[in-house]
Amino acid sequence: NAGVTQTPxxxxxxxGQSMTLLCAQDMNHEYxxxxxxxxxxxxxxxxxxxxxxxxxxxEVPDGYNVSRLKKQNFLLGLxxxxxxxxxxxxxASSPWATYEQYFGPGTRLTVT
Amino acid sequence: GxxxxxxxxxxxxxxxxxxxINCAYSNSASDYFIWYKQExxxxxxxxxxxxxxxxxxxxxxxxxxxxxxxxxxxxQIAATQPGDSAVYFCAATxxxYGQNFVFGPGTRLSVLP
Numbered sequence: 001n002a003g004v005t006q007t008p009x010x011x012x013x014x015x016g017q018s019m020t021l022l023c024a025q026d027m028n029h030e031y032x033x034x035x036x037x038x039x040x041x042x043x044x045x046x047x048x049x050x051x052x053x054x055x056x057x058x059e060v061p062d063g064y065n066v067s068r069l070k071k072q073n074f075l076l077g078l079x080x081x082x083x084x085x086x087x088x089x090x091x092a093s094s095p096w097a098t099y100e101q102y103f104g105p106g107t108r109l110t111v112t
Numbered sequence: 113g114x115x116x117x118x119x120x121x122x123x124x125x126x127x128x129x130x131x132x133i134n135c136a137y138s139n140s141a142s143d144y145f146i147w148y149k150q151e152x153x154x155x156x157x158x159x160x161x162x163x164x165x166x167x168x169x170x171x172x173x174x175x176x177x178x179x180x181x182x183x184x185x186x187x188q189i190a191a192t193q194p195g196d197s198a199v200y201f202c203a204a205t206x207x208x209y210g211q212n213f214v215f216g217p218g219t220r221l222s223v224l225p
Contacts, residue, residue: 004155031211035215043203043215058212100146102158
């Protein structure tokens, strides 16, 4: 049981480049989330999904898109990366009707 | 909107002592709270939660206290151990609005030998 996994672990992008971060969970959880974590700040919710084929905006959605085509996967896309998107990105999942979130190990993204 | 903050960014305690980490929230409609532990280089890990219909909840070596009157919660760790060294976050949400948690900035706990 791998839990929540994230790919890649590290990435460096140039301004304007695009990329997709992949999150996968093998716990059959309904809910999935993408957060960003910046120094000295708590996690901020980017987007989340309450089920396959559904997504919703969180606190800081601008500049990001997401897709949940399969229940076990949640993709976060950056269409045109900006230096302000330099951050550590965490994916999480939780079972239906609970709020206990299981987090992945994070992806450290640097945009130059 | 909701904001969640912690009173101290860092806390140092002697091994074996009790630790108390505090958190304040702004939205009186918040009715569910979680404490997370984040070790260096890892994702946050669930420690304990509490709903607004409770004042206190205990887990293994941890206790969360909720004071809705002053919108404050605390995490108490008994007999603090070196393995407790980490950053601790509180998070709050209004369950009527689903899963949109607001996290505090975190308190870094250092356990001194």
